[in-house]
Amino acid sequence: xxxxxxxxxxxxxxxxxxxxxxxxxxxxxxxxxxxxxxxxxxxxxxxxxxxxxxxxxxxxxxxxxxxxxxxxxxxxxxxxxxxxxxxxxxxxxxxxxxxxxxxxxxxxxxxxxxxxxxxxxxxxxxxxxxxxxxxxxxxxxxxxxxxxxxxxxxxxxxxxxxxxxxxxxxxxxxxxxxxxxxxxxxxxxxxxxxxxxxxxxxxxxxxxxxxxxxxxxxxxxxxxxxxxxxxxxxxxxxxxxxxxxxxxxxxxxxxxxxxxxx
Amino acid sequence: xxxxxxxxxxxxxxxxxxxxxxxxxxxxxxxxxxxxxxxxxxxxxxxxxxxxxxxxxxxxxxxxxxxxxxxxxxxxxxxxxxxxxxxxxxxxxxxxxxxxxxxxxxxxxxxxxxxxxxxxxxxxxxxxxxxxxxxxxxxxxxxxxxxxxxxxxxxxxxxxxxxxxxxxxxxxxxxxxxxxxxxxxxxxxxxxxxxxxxxxxxxxxxxxxxxxxxxxxxxxxxxxxxxxxxxxxxxxxxxxxxxxxxxxxxxxxxxxx
Numbered sequence: 001x002x003x004x005x006x007x008x009x010x011x012x013x014x015x016x017x018x019x020x021x022x023x024x025x026x027x028x029x030x031x032x033x034x035x036x037x038x039x040x041x042x043x044x045x046x047x048x049x050x051x052x053x054x055x056x057x058x059x060x061x062x063x064x065x066x067x068x069x070x071x072x073x074x075x076x077x078x079x080x081x082x083x084x085x086x087x088x089x090x091x092x093x094x095x096x097x098x099x100x101x102x103x104x105x106x107x108x109x110x111x112x113x114x115x116x117x118x119x120x121x122x123x124x125x126x127x128x129x130x131x132x133x134x135x136x137x138x139x140x141x142x143x144x145x146x147x148x149x150x151x152x153x154x155x156x157x158x159x160x161x162x163x164x165x166x167x168x169x170x171x172x173x174x175x176x177x178x179x180x181x182x183x184x185x186x187x188x189x190x191x192x193x194x195x196x197x198x199x200x201x202x203x204x205x206x207x208x209x210x211x212x213x214x215x216x217x218x219x220x221x222x223x224x225x226x227x228x229x230x231x232x233x234x235x236x237x238x239x240x241x242x243x244x245x246x247x248x249x250x251x252x253x254x255x256x257x258x259x260x261x262x
Numbered sequence: 263x264x265x266x267x268x269x270x271x272x273x274x275x276x277x278x279x280x281x282x283x284x285x286x287x288x289x290x291x292x293x294x295x296x297x298x299x300x301x302x303x304x305x306x307x308x309x310x311x312x313x314x315x316x317x318x319x320x321x322x323x324x325x326x327x328x329x330x331x332x333x334x335x336x337x338x339x340x341x342x343x344x345x346x347x348x349x350x351x352x353x354x355x356x357x358x359x360x361x362x363x364x365x366x367x368x369x370x371x372x373x374x375x376x377x378x379x380x381x382x383x384x385x386x387x388x389x390x391x392x393x394x395x396x397x398x399x400x401x402x403x404x405x406x407x408x409x410x411x412x413x414x415x416x417x418x419x420x421x422x423x424x425x426x427x428x429x430x431x432x433x434x435x436x437x438x439x440x441x442x443x444x445x446x447x448x449x450x451x452x453x454x455x456x457x458x459x460x461x462x463x464x465x466x467x468x469x470x471x472x473x474x475x476x477x478x479x480x481x482x483x484x485x486x487x488x489x490x491x492x493x494x495x496x497x498x499x500x501x502x503x504x505x506x507x508x509x510x511x512x513x514x515x516x517x518x519x
Binding site for chain 1: 286290293297300301302305306309310311424436450453
């Protein structure tokens with residue numbers, strides 16, 4: 001497998017990502033308004049109860065919004081795949097002097113990498129707000145965020161190639177987004193999910209967003225102690241990354257042959 | 263009148279083509295209520311919100327109304343980009359009839375989509391009296407027409423789908439985050455202490471605040487939410503301004519295209 005060719009595929013996906021400038025600006029506005037408006041106001045509403053369990057809710061929420069942004073931008077790759085199928089770009093891609101595996105793996109890496117690069121500047125602002133208590137913990141947290149972004153990218157590719165209609169994909173992503181984000185600890189701690197409905201907390205315990213959000217909070221010192229060991233969290237994220245990257249690569253590779261995307 | 267009804271029928275037929283999109287939207291709205299709101303009920307300070315789930319339910323009807331009434335703009339923007347508006351302009355009706363029909367259709371579609379969410383409100387809160395129900399429906403219809411007007415005004419003024427989506431996002435975040443849809447107006451005062459005083463004023467005159475608080479005044483039985491005719495007046499003024507703006511913009515700008 002040629003690294004140079006892989007790099008070219010990643011570069012192409014990154015260039016395509018930059019073309020979504022309005023979408024990217026909108027995501028940025030969403031992030032700022034989530035932090036500066038929603039975060040501040042909701043913090044006022046819940047700070048008493050959050051303080052009772054030792055949490056500064058504003059910081060907790062800012063870390064969660066960062067992970068939601070990482071998740072949603074990593075999902076973008078699926079839309080690219082649909083666009084290509086609709087506009088006949090698939091045929092062009094197949095004529096390139098790049099093996100199927102290089103093409104597919106490159107897309108998966110590109111999808112994850114570009115979301116991480118997009119979140120980078122936001123991450124700097126977030127780290128400025130939250131501070132860093134232990135640089136080593138932060139590095140481990142960033143590594144788990146890398147795994148997560150690649151895993152989500154693989155998941156997006158898997159879903160995109162498994163569906164024939166762009167509209168249905170759009171709806172599925174919307175519903176999945178509604179459930180995966182809400183049934184995780186990105187917006188609220190497990191203790192409250194447990195109090196509300198224990199089933200929510202149980203589902204959240206198997207949600208990769210929970211692991212990555214909690215790892216990020218642990219890395220920045222927002223949460224002093226993790227409910228699970230950092231090793232367990234990294235392992236869970238690695239399984240998520242490996243499963244979806246592998247499944248995504250196999251699905252996409254198979255679909256490329258025989259024009260089944262048409 | 264007949265021409266306007268034809269336009270409304272055309273837009274309703276288009277609306278049902280997006281049935282899967284609507285199903286997805288309803289699923290997201292219900293997830294907001296039955297997951298997020300249930301958890302926030304455990305978190306919110308009872309001195310600020312007695313029961314967040316009950317507080318948020320009327321807000322959810324407004325969220326749904328906004329999302330579906332705004333869909334008309336997405337379609338009109340697509341028509342402009344694909345030049346279908348030439349066909350629309352060739353129809354045997356005046357520009358004004360066409361424009362009024364589209365604004366009304368956007369609002370009525372919003373009402374149709376919002377109905378299951380409003381019924382959910384009646385189930386989880388309580389049934390209003392008949393005059394209260396009529397007032398709620400009138401307010402929501404006016405709100406939906408106003409939102410449809412905002413959406414159409416943006417749709418005909420933007421040349422690409424990306425720009426439309428970006429503008430929609432900005433309007434959405436401003437209107438929702440600076441309103442009492444997600445949290446009580448009293449909590450928004452915190453923004454004033456952070457140098458964001460104008461946003462507090464905006465939240466107070468925001469039609470989404472008045473729309474959701476009007477429903478709360480009838481369904482929550484809370485002394486904090488008392489019906490005032492000014493709420494209805496606020497929504498009516500918003501509706502008139504944006505319905506007129508959209509009618510004018512649709513009729514004039516489309517001809518220029």
